Amino acid sequence: MYETLTAAQMRAIEAEAIEAGSVTGLTLMERAGQGVVDAIRARWPDRAAAPGRALVLAGPGNNGGDGFVIARLLKTAGWQVDLFLFGSPEKLPPDAKANAQRWSELGETHDLEQALERGLDVARYELAIDALFGTGLTRPVALPLPDLSDGPAVVAVDIPTGLCADSGRRIGQGALMRADLTVTFHARKLGHVLAEGPAACGALVVHDIGLPSGGGETGLVTPDPRAFQKHQGHKYGHGHALVLSGPATRTGAARLAARAALRVGAGLVTLGAPRDAMAECAAQLTAIMLRDVEDGAALTEMLGDDRLNALALGPGLGPDRARDLAIAALEARRATVLDADALTAFADDPDALFAQLHPACVLTPHGGEFARLFPDLADRLSAPAERGPAYSKLDATREAAARAGCTVLYKGMDTVIASQTGAARIHCAAYDRAAPWLATAGAGDVLTGLIAGLLARGLFPLTAASQAAWLHVEAARRFGPGLIAEDLPETLPAVLRAQGA
Numbered sequence: 001m002y003e004t005l006t007a008a009q010m011r012a013i014e015a016e017a018i019e020a021g022s023v024t025g026l027t028l029m030e031r032a033g034q035g036v037v038d039a040i041r042a043r044w045p046d047r048a049a050a051p052g053r054a055l056v057l058a059g060p061g062n063n064g065g066d067g068f069v070i071a072r073l074l075k076t077a078g079w080q081v082d083l084f085l086f087g088s089p090e091k092l093p094p095d096a097k098a099n100a101q102r103w104s105e106l107g108e109t110h111d112l113e114q115a116l117e118r119g120l121d122v123a124r125y126e127l128a129i130d131a132l133f134g135t136g137l138t139r140p141v142a143l144p145l146p147d148l149s150d151g152p153a154v155v156a157v158d159i160p161t162g163l164c165a166d167s168g169r170r171i172g173q174g175a176l177m178r179a180d181l182t183v184t185f186h187a188r189k190l191g192h193v194l195a196e197g198p199a200a201c202g203a204l205v206v207h208d209i210g211l212p213s214g215g216g217e218t219g220l221v222t223p224d225p226r227a228f229q230k231h232q233g234h235k236y237g238h239g240h241a242l243v244l245s246g247p248a249t250r251t252g253a254a255r256l257a258a259r260a261a262l263r264v265g266a267g268l269v270t271l272g273a274p275r276d277a278m279a280e281c282a283a284q285l286t287a288i289m290l291r292d293v294e295d296g297a298a299l300t301e302m303l304g305d306d307r308l309n310a311l312a313l314g315p316g317l318g319p320d321r322a323r324d325l326a327i328a329a330l331e332a333r334r335a336t337v338l339d340a341d342a343l344t345a346f347a348d349d350p351d352a353l354f355a356q357l358h359p360a361c362v363l364t365p366h367g368g369e370f371a372r373l374f375p376d377l378a379d380r381l382s383a384p385a386e387r388g389p390a391y392s393k394l395d396a397t398r399e400a401a402a403r404a405g406c407t408v409l410y411k412g413m414d415t416v417i418a419s420q421t422g423a424a425r426i427h428c429a430a431y432d433r434a435a436p437w438l439a440t441a442g443a444g445d446v447l448t449g450l451i452a453g454l455l456a457r458g459l460f461p462l463t464a465a466s467q468a469a470w471l472h473v474e475a476a477r478r479f480g481p482g483l484i485a486e487d488l489p490e491t492l493p494a495v496l497r498a499q500g501a
């Protein structure tokens with residue numbers, strides 16, 4: 001599992017290594033600058049082979065210090081480098097000042113604010129380095145930065161200026177420097193994988209600067225084949241999932257979820273449908289069993305069979321049926337995924353839902369559903385971020401899970417999964433995990449089914465939800481263009497096989 005770090009965690013790791021005497025700040029800065037120049041060469045070998053003009057924008061802190069290193073290395077490699085500093089050279093912190101002095105032997109340090117007042121002609125550069133602010137950004141950037149979008153290739157040092165490293169949110173209405181390539185150091189910061197981060201970073205390279213690993217608490221989800229592998233045994237040994245369906249003409253969502261639960265390895269899957277939907281469902285199902293579950297009372301009776309060990313409800317249910325069934329399901333204390341209508345049904349009184357939830361539950365809200373259940377947290381998340389570290393989707397999901405008393409998977413390109421204990425994971429469907437074809441009707445129903453299937457197989461809620469999120473995106477990536485929700489369960493066998501399941 002890859003770690004993600006907050007700015008404070010990164011500072012602590014650096015400080016500890018420097019205090020222990022294993023490395024100096026100056027050495028770390030040199031490695032950081034070298035890493036950026038190496039990444040530029042790897043990404044644009046043609047430009048590196050015929051160096052042109054490079055613009056370096058350096059800020060008042062150590063991110064600026066990296067900029068001075070990069071300016072020196074680019075100049076040595078044959079680039080014509082113009083460097084503009086925001087702030088005064090005398091006020092730079094020690095390592096940055098040392099590198100400013102080394103740079104002064106090779107080139108001039110221009111004043112950025114003066115240059116912006118006169119008008120900085122960016123069209124003359126092939127390459128621009130954003131070394132204005134990194135992990136130290138706490139306030140909006142009060143600079144009229146030039147638009148670089150159709151000019152030079154833009155490389156962000158550590159993180160694009162204007163982005164909060166802890167939340168991926170833009171700080172205030174200040175400038176945001178969008179990059180084509182971002183080179184960060186040691187480990188990804190939360191800001192690279194949340195909110196606006198992935199869109200602002202472009203491609204992301206993590207460069208090792210020789211610091212010891214550890215120190216982060218929130219990992220990015222990676223596949224855990226042990227979670228998918230199916231061991232020998234009877235079908236009942238792999239659990240029995242029950243997916244509840246909506247009425248006639250609204251059964252598709254539950255059928256998709258049921259199919260996903262079966263494909264991910266639940267031993268048995270039953271669809272519980274109201275009487276009017278039985279014929280419709282029977283015409284569509286083969287391996288999935290069908291039972292008549294009219295209402296909450298019928299569900300309670302059915303759950304007398306304790307082999308039914310995981311439930312999924314919400315997709316296509318309609319709010320009234322969803323509420324009635326959810327109350328019965330939660331009373332039975334089974335592993336339960338609540339999605340869609342099963343969440344919306346409690347919008348008028350989320351506390352009534354929270355009072356019934358228990359640690360074997362998983363809620364899977366998208367942004368709208370999250371706002372209905374946790375309106376105060378959603379408001380904090382959507383209010384403009386005036387200062388860093390800004391309130392993040394990770395913070396909001398953690399708070400939601402604590403309040404709900406169960407695992408919450410908050411969907412999105414940046415899916416955050418948190419348990420009631422505070423443990424959390426992020427699945428970022430960007431960079432090498434981008435899955436744009438997943439934005440298709442019914443995809444969320446499949447995710448619900450995957451979680452239910454993994455719960456039936458006995459995984460803990462946080463693991464089931466995290467691994468389901470990974471499998472969901474992996475199936476979409478494997479299928480690719482033209483994906484519709486039905487394809488996701490059908491692509492799962494290939495995904496599982498590739499993981500050695």
Ligand SMILES: NC(=O)C1=CN([C@@H]2O[C@H](COP(=O)(O)OP(=O)(O)OC[C@H]3O[C@@H](n4cnc5c(N)ncnc54)[C@H](O)[C@@H]3O)[C@@H](O)[C@H]2O)[C@@H](O)CC1
Nearest residue numbers: 028029032061062063133134135136137138139140141158
């Ligand atoms: N500390 C180290 O040993 C290393 C640091 N590195 C670089 O150092 C960066 C962090 O450096 P800093 O902590 O100096 O922080 P930054 O260089 O990101 O910011 C500098 C300072 O500007 C101030 N500031 C914040 N927002 C502002 C705003 N909107 N307008 C004006 N001033 C503002 C803050 O006091 C902040 O500390 C990393 O992103 C990375 O690029 C790397 O060189 C690796 C080694």
Ligand SMILES: [K+]
Nearest residue numbers: 130133157159
């Ligand atoms: K930067």
